[in-house]
Amino acid sequence: xxxxxxxxxxxxxxxxxxxxxxxxxxxxxxxxxxxxxxxxxxxxxxxxxxxxxxxxxxxxxxxxxxxxxxxxxxxxxxxxxxxxxxxxxxxxxxxxxxxxxxxxxxxxxxxxxxxxxxxxxxxxxxxxxxxxxxxxxxxxxxxxxxxxxxxxxxxxxxxxxxxxxxxxxxxxxxxxxxxxxxxxxxxxxxxxxxxxxxxxxxxxxxxxxxxxxxxxxxxxxxxxxxxxxxxxxxxxxxxxxxxxxxxxxxxxxxxxxxxxxxxxxxxxxxxxxxxxxxxxxxxxxxxxxxxxxxxxxxxxxxxxxxxxxxxxxxxxxxxxxxxxxxxxxxxxxxxxxxxxxxxxxxxxxxxxxxxxxxxxxxxxxxxxxxxxxxxxxxxxxxxxxxxxxxxxxxxxxxxxxxxxxxxxxxxxxxxxxxxxxxx
RNA sequence: GGAGAGGUGGCUGAGUGGUCGAUAGCGGCGCUUUGCUAAAGCGUUAUAGGGGUUUAAAUCCCUAUCGGGGGUUCGAAUCCCCCCCUCUCCGCCA
Numbered sequence: 001x002x003x004x005x006x007x008x009x010x011x012x013x014x015x016x017x018x019x020x021x022x023x024x025x026x027x028x029x030x031x032x033x034x035x036x037x038x039x040x041x042x043x044x045x046x047x048x049x050x051x052x053x054x055x056x057x058x059x060x061x062x063x064x065x066x067x068x069x070x071x072x073x074x075x076x077x078x079x080x081x082x083x084x085x086x087x088x089x090x091x092x093x094x095x096x097x098x099x100x101x102x103x104x105x106x107x108x109x110x111x112x113x114x115x116x117x118x119x120x121x122x123x124x125x126x127x128x129x130x131x132x133x134x135x136x137x138x139x140x141x142x143x144x145x146x147x148x149x150x151x152x153x154x155x156x157x158x159x160x161x162x163x164x165x166x167x168x169x170x171x172x173x174x175x176x177x178x179x180x181x182x183x184x185x186x187x188x189x190x191x192x193x194x195x196x197x198x199x200x201x202x203x204x205x206x207x208x209x210x211x212x213x214x215x216x217x218x219x220x221x222x223x224x225x226x227x228x229x230x231x232x233x234x235x236x237x238x239x240x241x242x243x244x245x246x247x248x249x250x251x252x253x254x255x256x257x258x259x260x261x262x263x264x265x266x267x268x269x270x271x272x273x274x275x276x277x278x279x280x281x282x283x284x285x286x287x288x289x290x291x292x293x294x295x296x297x298x299x300x301x302x303x304x305x306x307x308x309x310x311x312x313x314x315x316x317x318x319x320x321x322x323x324x325x326x327x328x329x330x331x332x333x334x335x336x337x338x339x340x341x342x343x344x345x346x347x348x349x350x351x352x353x354x355x356x357x358x359x360x361x362x363x364x365x366x367x368x369x370x371x372x373x374x375x376x377x378x379x380x381x382x383x384x385x386x387x388x389x390x391x392x393x394x395x396x397x398x399x400x401x402x403x404x405x406x407x408x409x410x411x412x413x414x415x416x417x418x419x420x421x422x423x
Numbered sequence: 424g425g426a427g428a429g430g431u432g433g434c435u436g437a438g439u440g441g442u443c444g445a446u447a448g449c450g451g452c453g454c455u456u457u458g459c460u461a462a463a464g465c466g467u468u469a470u471a472g473g474g475g476u477u478u479a480a481a482u483c484c485c486u487a488u489c490g491g492g493g494g495u496u497c498g499a500a501u502c503c504c505c506c507c508c509u510c511u512c513c514g515c516c517a
Contacts, residue, residue, distance in 0.1 A: 004472095038472095038473065038474090041472080041473060041474095041486085042473065042474070042485090042486095044486085045472095045473065045474085045485060045486045045487085046485080046486090048485090048486060048487085049485060049486075051497075051498070052485095052486090052498090054497070054498080055441060055442080055497080055498050056441080056442050057442090058441065058497070058498075059441040059442050059498090060441090060442070063441095068497095071497070072497045072498095073497080074497080075497035075498080076496095076497055077497095078497080079496080079497060079498085242433095372452095374470080
């Protein structure tokens with residue numbers, strides 16, 4: 001959510017910033033609602049002032065006197081009027097709230113211009129993805145793949161996109177999660193094990209609701225949402241709270257399964273482990289002082305990159321252009337790992353600065369020592385990392401002539417063996 | 424799931440229809456006293472929104488907020504209804 005004062009006082013600047021995201025936004029209608037709301041608010045407040053003054057006067061009057069009765073009669077009319085105007089005001093307020101929720105975050109000045117993913121800027125390249133991987137093949141074509149990653153039985157038991165991980169398949173997932181969590185702990189992130197269902201207020205605060213409702217699984221009885229990412233419960237940890245300024249930046253990480261309906265995404269990039277309805281991910285989250293949030297974004301990205309380096313994977317970092325930035329983000333880097341078998345880049349992390357956008361929705365503040373006033377924190381998050389695509393790249397890039405997969409050295413202590421076998 | 428009790432400001436805790444944004448205490452902040460500390464005295468102590476003034480801010484005016492929502496009433500922290508949460512007991516259960 002944006003600051004209402006900002007759109008009121010600098011509508012043109014807001015319009016220009018939104019244009020960079022190439023989103024259709026009717027700011028004029030938002031401004032019109034805002035203006036109507038303020039007019040109505042003023043009327044209601046004035047009438048309430050009249051009621052309040054009468055109330056004080058009546059308190060001093062003996063009940064049952066003619067003066068008292070006259071006041072009652074007089075105030076009955078005011079009361080009716082207030083009620084009517086309040087109903088109208090509430091309607092306008094709700095319209096305004098929804099309109100404000102529909103406004104995207106503004107991109108940072110360093111975000112490159114661009115409309116489509118092709119216009120994202122390659123910010124960094126690491127490793128030599130073009131070197132030969134003589135034995136590489138798409139992971140789903142590796143002989144014995146379905147022994148470890150059983151999509152057919154997953155489809156039977158639950159549905160497409162919910163695989164079983166069996167034997168070394170389950171083991172490598174656990175090893176990766178353990179590796180990620182340990183690395184993040186070293187980098188200063190406190191581990192959290194959050195609820196994996198959240199309520200509507202939480203999903204609204206991080207921006208999943210109201211617009212991305214169709215992407216989440218929802219329970220029929222309590223109307224809870226299965227988390228699409230640990231970002232949701234993690235960010236909401238401090239919802240409606242004032243955190244200690246001296247404690248900033250607060251760094252946390254969490255492993256959760258993530259549930260995504262992926263409605264409308266069909267096609268060849270959904271093969272194998274590339275896109276699932278349920279997958280495992282470790283998420284990194286920071287609550288920071290506004291003055292440091294872009295430094296913290298760089299550090300967050302580096303924390304995610306370091307893990308890929310230790311796993312010996314080639315990757316690139318994309319700086320997202322305005323058009324590919326997403327609704328809530330002010331600036332975002334995507335980290336993509338090279339999958340030698342598919343010969344494509346797979347997104348394994350997305351590191352974003354939301355500035356105060358989520359914090360305003362979630363009312364997460366700190367009391368600034370300088371002013372003594374509560375101010376909104378900035379929130380940042382990034383994957384650290386998503387398991388299935390890292391796994392896909394590992395399987396493809398490290399496939400040996402004998403059909404086994406060499407486990408990266410950093411992962412061996414967690415996996416317990418040097419090779420993964422499909423037998 | 425059943426029965427009961429409760430949810431008030433940073434915290435504790437009064438307040439059962441009217442001048443209550445709310446007694447009191449604690450904590451915090453400021454001032455005074457003091458060689459320093461402690462103590463004492465005095466004062467102060469929320470958040471959000473709107474209006475007005477202003478280059479801007481502060482000051483100023485108004486409104487809202489006593490778990491959330493709705494209702495009764497001229498008027499609700501207080502009465503009624505629904506929901507959420509906490510605690511106690513019972514049941515069930517990993």
